[in-house]
Each structure stands twice: as C-alpha cells, then as structure tokens.
Amino acid sequence: MSEVSPADWDACANPAGRCNGGSYGTSSALPGDSLGVLRPAYNPFVSHAFLSAVEKSGSATIRTGWGPRHLVAKIDGRVAGVVPCYLKSHSQGEYVFDRGWADAYERAGGRYYPKLQVSIPFTPATGPRLLVRDGVDRERVMEALASGLVALCGVSKASSVHVTFAREAEWKLLAQHGFLQRTDQQFHWHNEGFAGFDDFLATLNSRHRKSIKRERRDALASGITIHWLTGKDITEDAWDAFFEFYMETGSRKWGRPYLTREFFSLIGETMSQDVLLVMARRNDRWIAGAINFIGSDTLFGRNWGAVEHHPFLHFEVCYYQAIDFAINHGLAHVEAGAQGEHKIARGYLPRTTYSAHFIADPGLRRAIDEYLKRERAYVAEAGRELAELGPFRKGADEAP
Incomplete structure (x- = not known):
C-alpha cells in the first residue's frame, strides 16, 4: 500500500466518503455512466486503513502467500484508479473455491500458481474492485484497469486473474475483457x-x-x-x-x-x-x-x-x-x-455473488468455461428453491 498515498487510494476506493456519526447514505449515479456503474456506497474493506492493516500486521504478505501487486492507473501523473491485487501461491482465505481447477491443471502438467487475486484478503463481502476517483472519465479508467489486469497477468507470469465478490456491473465489464463469469450465493x-x-x-x-x-x-x-x-x-x-x-x-x-x-x-x-x-x-x-x-x-x-x-x-x-x-x-x-x-x-x-476469472491457458480456459456454464445454472436454480424456504408470510390471510 506504500506506492499510493492514503488520500489518493481512498479518493478512488470511497469517493463518496465514509459514514460519519451514524449518517448513512446510498450509492449515487454519475453523469454519463453508460456502464451502469454507480459510485459505490462507503465500503470499509476497500479503504486504505483496512488494506494497510492487513499488510502491516503480517496477515497478508509475501510470506503468507499474499504478495501485494496493486494496480494503479494515472492520468497526467495523478492517480485515477486502483485495484487491490495480490500475487498468490495458494488458494486459501478466498471463499471462491478454485482448488479443483488448480489440481486438474497441475495433473495435466500445468503450473497454476502463482495466480493474481483481486479481492479483500480473508473477506467474503461484496464490494467494488475496480476503484475509480470522481472527476475523471470513469468508463475510460475502468476499461484501462480491466485491460491492465490482463497485462499484469502476463508480466507476473501468473496462470490467471480472479476478481472475487465484485459488483455485478464490474462482473459484466470484465466479461468484455475475456474474463469468465462465475456466480455463487450468500444469505x-x-x-x-x-x-x-x-x-x-x-x-x-x-x-x-x-x-x-x-x-x-x-x-x-x-x-x-x-x-x-x-x-x-x-x-x-x-x-x-x-x-x-x-x-x-x-x-x-x-x-x-x-x-x-x-x-x-x-x-x-x-x-x-x-x-x-x-x-x-x-x-x-x-x-x-x-x-x-x-x-x-x-x-x-x-x-x-x-x-x-x-x-x-x-x-x-x-x-x-x-x-x-x-x-x-x-x-x-x-x-x-x-x-x-x-x-x-x-x-x-x-443473494447472488459475482466473480470473474481470466485464464491464460486456452485449454484450461475452455474446460473452466464449460464448467461455469453448468455451475451458473445450478446456482440460479438452487437460489430459487432456497428462496421458497424463506420464513416470510406468503399471503394476507396469515395474521402476524
């Protein structure tokens, strides 16, 4: 986190500012936002304070298999966007499981690790992942960050990039850059x-x-x-x-x-x-x-x-x-x-959760793509069935 100042990071991570004294707000639309990407509500996990605490405390470091590789986009020398990203040597602490992919690839002679993980370490909570400050061309910067992740994969000699617990709009944007789409559910x-x-x-x-x-x-x-x-x-x-x-x-x-x-x-x-x-x-x-x-x-x-x-x-x-x-x-x-x-x-x-996965090897990519098509259908059907089990009254005839 030392490459970007706390002020610059938080201007991208939480452009609407933090909650203050119990006064809470919501996401707000931005002019010309054709991607459908709203300015996110304040999210504590993407803040500089949280991410730097994870690193400074020794919880997420190279030694623990979480090597920081945060992506930064600049316009005229000014930080315009950031992505919390880690070069990982394992799949622990992520809550979107890809160990089966890793095992299959390595049995076939491939090398799955290192991989790039765009997430909040040890935190299965939905939030923004492509972080863009106000006052810039939001679409342009988000497109640049998505392309930058693919480029970083090659530079880092990583097998893949995994963007987990992203917002749905980011999930759709990343699909346009070759990321495979995955869903799961939380409650x-x-x-x-x-x-x-x-x-x-x-x-x-x-x-x-x-x-x-x-x-x-x-x-x-x-x-x-x-x-x-x-x-x-x-x-x-x-x-x-x-x-x-x-x-x-x-x-x-x-x-x-x-x-x-x-x-x-x-x-x-x-x-x-x-x-x-x-x-x-x-x-x-x-x-x-x-x-x-x-x-x-x-x-x-x-x-x-x-x-x-x-x-x-x-x-x-x-x-x-x-x-x-x-x-x-x-x-x-x-x-x-x-x-x-x-x-x-x-x-x-x-509720549906979203992750996006860029797989560099074409053969592995095809296999995972087919798997995810089946998995998405299963997750959607399971969600519909579980929703029917909810505890809420079904009709007006049932008195509270």
Whole structure:
C-alpha cells in the first residue's frame, strides 16, 4: 500500500466518503455512466486503513502467500484508479473455491500458481474492485484497469486473474475483457424500513416468528448481557477478548485464523468508527463476540467466537443483534458472511455473488468455461428453491 498515498487510494476506493456519526447514505449515479456503474456506497474493506492493516500486521504478505501487486492507473501523473491485487501461491482465505481447477491443471502438467487475486484478503463481502476517483472519465479508467489486469497477468507470469465478490456491473465489464463469469450465493437480510425488531417479526409466518422469539429468550437465559462496542468504546482489553474468541473458532478442524492480533489493534487505531463488536458478557467477563464492519448502507458480519457455549447465543450475537443494529442505524442490508443455509429461517435470504476469472491457458480456459456454464445454472436454480424456504408470510390471510 506504500506506492499510493492514503488520500489518493481512498479518493478512488470511497469517493463518496465514509459514514460519519451514524449518517448513512446510498450509492449515487454519475453523469454519463453508460456502464451502469454507480459510485459505490462507503465500503470499509476497500479503504486504505483496512488494506494497510492487513499488510502491516503480517496477515497478508509475501510470506503468507499474499504478495501485494496493486494496480494503479494515472492520468497526467495523478492517480485515477486502483485495484487491490495480490500475487498468490495458494488458494486459501478466498471463499471462491478454485482448488479443483488448480489440481486438474497441475495433473495435466500445468503450473497454476502463482495466480493474481483481486479481492479483500480473508473477506467474503461484496464490494467494488475496480476503484475509480470522481472527476475523471470513469468508463475510460475502468476499461484501462480491466485491460491492465490482463497485462499484469502476463508480466507476473501468473496462470490467471480472479476478481472475487465484485459488483455485478464490474462482473459484466470484465466479461468484455475475456474474463469468465462465475456466480455463487450468500444469505443477506434486507431492511424494509422497519421501525424495530418487532416490525421485522411481523413479516414472518407464525412458526418462524415464535421460533426466533424463543431463540432470543433462550440465548440470554443464563444471565448473559449483550453490548455494542464501536469507536472509542473498543479498548485493547476488548480486542484481547475478541482475539481469544477468534482463535478459538480458528482452532477447530474447519477453521484457520488468518488474521494476527496486531491487525485488530491497527484497525482499532485507524478505523474504529467503522467497526462494531457485538459482545456477550456473563459473570463479569466477556464470553463471546462477533466483529462487524459498518458501511454507509450495509452492516458486514465477519468473524465470531466464544469461550462459553450457550444455546442460540451464536444466532443472537451474529444475526439478531446485527438486524437490531441495522434497523436502529438506518442500514439497508446485513451481509452475514459466507455459507449457512440455516440463516434462511432467520430472515436472511439467498443473494447472488459475482466473480470473474481470466485464464491464460486456452485449454484450461475452455474446460473452466464449460464448467461455469453448468455451475451458473445450478446456482440460479438452487437460489430459487432456497428462496421458497424463506420464513416470510406468503399471503394476507396469515395474521402476524
């Protein structure tokens, strides 16, 4: 991140500025925007503060297999656009899985690594990837960044470029530059202008409404209290407690703790106003918590952990408290991270996520292209079927 100043990077990453004091906005259209690319709402993950913390903390470095190769476009010597990009020696910490592609290619005698990864390390959250400042020809710069990624692939002797959790408009643009299109799904909650959690519950059918009420009651039955910490309220003691939770989750056989303890101190110093810790307390000590990041229209849920395990506490801390916070602060969406069909019963419905993949080898490209055509059809059908399982009332005849 040292090649671009924080001011220049953030002018491209978040041209609308950051959320401030609970005043949240939305994406805004730009004049002459024929690509359909809106100025994105504030996204904390593409900020200089977040990305530099990931690198400075030793979490994403050459040593850990994330060599920074950020792409920069300039007009008359001035930074006009940037792309967060990494030269990778593995496929860990990405959440869009290509290990099968790598194994098949290497069995056939190819060399899949290194590859280029355009993403936010360890963060399966949708956001802008081709970052362009205001006051320039947006289409021209985005086209240049897309072409630049293809050129960087050749210069870096990489097998491929993978742009993951991009916005749909970027996904379509990249397809015009030879990137293959991939879809997947996550489960997101949408705020219909609710005045409170009870308003949300009123939209559910009776069975799910009763179930959520019971889960929330049972989660706090052992004298547990829930606390929202943000800004200056997040002390180093709170970070110590949360890091213990994070490492406990990472110690399980399916987990891996990619982030170092220093990472959390760094974001506490530079962007604590964009962080929400939902912490559970019992017998005068922290026992569980979840870290969330606050955008101008979205609350992004990330990591969770606990040192005491109580029924439904995970749902309360990660899902229901996130909904409460979003309603109270006028946020339109909650993205609760990767995977988890159990989220559907709690009001989080399937939403499509987008990634784009440039494959240099023609043979591998053809094979992956055929695979992705089938996968996209499967993802679309699965999304339709899962949406039918939603907890919301189907007709006016069912009383709230």
